[in-house]
Amino acid sequence: MTDRTGIAALPASGAFLEFRSPGTAPAGGGRWTVLGGTAYCGSLVVLDGETGEVRLAEESGREDEGDLLASSLPALAALVREVEAVATGAADRAAFGGRRGAAVADAVRSAAEQRMRALDPELFTRGAPPPHWHTALLIAALAWGARPGEPDGLAYDFEPDLVADLARLLDEEDAAVRRYRPEELPAELTHEPTRRLLVEAGLPLEGEMLGVHPDAPLTTMAARYPDDFAELTHHLALGYWPHDLVIALDGTTGRLELPGLHGADDPARYLNRDLSALLYALWTYERVRAHWDRWEYGGQDWHDGDGDDDWTVFDPHSFLRTEVDGLVEAVDPESFATPRHSWRLLAEDPYTGGLLA
Template sequence: MSTTRTTTATNIAHLTGTTTITLTEDELDPYVTHAPTRRWLTGPGLPGDGGLLTFEALRADGLRTVGDSTGDPDGRLAAELRDRLVIGGILGADGRERESVLLDGTTGEISTTYFLHDRPDLMDLRPLAPSLERLVRCATAVDELAALRGQFASYAGRLGPQAVAEATRQLLAVFEAGGTGGEPELFWKLAAVVRPLALVAGPGTASGLTLDLPARLLDEEFGASGIVRFEDVDFPKALTHAPTRRFLREVGLPEEVVWFFLDTDTPLQTLAEYCADAPEGVCAEERLPAHADRLIRLGHLLEDTSLVVDGATGAVLSWSEPDLALRPLNADVSTLAFTLWLIRRERALDAVHELTEAYDQLAEAMSWTLAGVDPVACDPTPATPADDGWRYWPGMFEDEPGGGLCAEV
């Protein structure tokens, strides 16, 4: 059925306030023969905008096959892929399209693939949904959870483990409804068990920081002995940001979490003081960032990277000694604590649900969840002329070859 014919998506209407993409009967020929799918594409259609999925490919190019999209001059593309229709993509936390969403025009089934134009023989399929109707329903539920609207509007103002558990159950119920009776596709299971974790904390009204964490959240996750709380004597004079001082004193931080290690041997130092005390050749004062005397070193990350907090503003940053880069890490210590809690929770959930079976999708779910709570942690927009836009936490989540989310706790 592969052909070079293309169509243009038309009839872009406004339904319930959302731009919707539909196709005419003529535009579906000869690509889509599955009657329920034809009815959906000429009727309810597909959302033109959304947080999880994009169907801009359909709007821009109309229906086209994978074979047409790759060219596949050597015939290396698997037969099961060649006639699948490219209708959209899954969006990453940074807003860029990750996987492509494909439609089987004969059965109506939806799957995903990564386009490998240089190696089409390595492309494969992963199931996403049995129909367009179910795809739209599941994606809508994820978007409504993220915005706390629609069926998840009642979670606005709620926080804590109970809210997380209830939202997970509600999402799973949506994903399982109308299915085959078994578990939902792994992509949706990931969304159900990871994305609601953002509900554990609420906006920071009492703390003066980005988040208010439930009392004893970190103690219950890491054990009381795994949390370090500081005293005023531990703080350098440069740490003048009162909410940060209070958080470190009353809530504290985990001593060690995979890619983070807290400094506990001595009172906290500024980055300048740390450099001055370091063995000769380890740290050169002239290579430090500006205002190193107000950057308090809380600990270190991997690869010769210090984790510092701006003593005046409370912003949390990473200082990479090898490339002399000061980059945003978290909005403040409250979202840093949430990030460390999120990583620890993922480990526990993986032991039950085997989330790393779809590693790339898990990494994206983690980044989406973190970005919903702390956009600073995942926003690639350069903060300074020397900032290259790389962000530590999403980078670590994605680093499957280096251990990533499978690394030892």
Template structure:
């Protein structure tokens, strides 16, 4: 099989000779010799087609003879993507033109196909609409300055209509979760002194009024000088139990150095604690060995790992921390209604990409602090299927 392709204006196209004999579906042949497929994007990438041309699953599987007959001639053309890595392979049926995903095993393990789109044209349209939503462009440009529950519902319905217009009510999982979860990034607009201005009582409605802890000025240590953070903790508060976050309700809130000196003397030396421990306010913990702290001067939210002795960025500020906890709680409700976690890796990628839309710092592995190794809590915890963070 030829490993060449023609790159026209960034689109990946193939010649009739390169399609023969693998693709007989007329509409697919027309698409690949005409408009073609876009270059790699944030959701789908076709680098494998650009680099290798058309290849059958039977040519790539570890034991082709054990591959189900109907799968052998499926053509690998690309991959679903998250940030800078591939998730599942995108495969094309050359006879019907239907597009699916699968995990490409180099072993005799069985493969399953999950539907992705009825055609290449629909796949390109689905991806473009989802990217427009994220960027508030194209059909979603009118929502650039609109936020709140009503905007979320309208955007979700509009994106779902794009998918349902091509496939009916049986929308493939990847796009169904895109329509349900990605619009949640529009729940809050820009804040004053903080990244987000959360709708009033958003957390109360999600977690229950009795599940939200609000603080008073007397609860704040002198090291907490960042006024927008103080205001948020007074007026909005945080969930006492955010599933993966346990708020410290023993007030007043201590600096990290005070917490260890008073509650766990001798566990860590001064040299082992972060150099800024006197200015890091402990809000609670993510795991029993990971403290959640806020920088009292800047308002940045950080995670202090005791086993690693590393201070890592967690969220841009207290408002995006609250959004993250709300997003995770909302996802569980959506999973209960729509069984999103049946496609767990796709769901984890969608959650990380949605969070990154609101708070890039939370998912950016670029080292930002002394000793920072680039490990980021939220993407890792979303992807931990064994831990079951995203299961309802």
């Protein structure tokens, strides 16, 4: 029988896993001890009493159907700590010299993966990617995309490469970004942090969520839509948004709004606190969606039953679907404040199936 003393080293929760007092698993032929479960699809985390391995398992599964999660209890505890360190480390404003962006997020994730390989070589040397950890690490590293801005600045600070990476996620072939020249920005845009962001980082093109014209001048809503928004003389027509809406940028405050035309049927006016919050939310969403698409369209089938390395329990779609709304909401909680706020409408749309339809 394996040594179970390592159970005490497990936290109550961490790395999208939840642990509890050990109990006997209903499956596993008496070999499995339940340590807890996943935070996303109800799978069990079990300890194999004969091998000492930790696996993901279903309550009704057979003892040969669990996916290897860690080669031992100490390895499991170490892997959990590593993912948690990535998720919480971004709060240190001085880390990476204060820089945040796509390259920083990738560097943090890559370094953490190398450390995890050293912590549990047996897990990472098998043919298929280990279940759970790759997705958990990707989600945790999203916190390194941006950091909270200064009180007199934008909601978030990040390197221009975040917008470039967002453009790549939207259209890998062109990855087009429109960066505005200072002389292109209208006098009505007096919010200096927004002016700098448009010049230094710009806006991605070819997006399904945010539609930006590649060369049209940035003008006021009143000038662009005189019949509908004549009163919006200090709001700029930034781009298009789902459901045939237009994003209005408040030139004084930098706030993003969705002026309505249909009264009670319109969504709430608030879209995002400012342009930095919108771009960080979109980048977060598109990174998650790219991982989703990898399994949806990339020829990866973890349930095909061919070979010893296929997953029989872990479902990345369930993981991503469970987490995506909370990730986007965390960027700008007010954007989900009521059922009438647009981001929440998109996330809870019963016709499209949500953000990861």
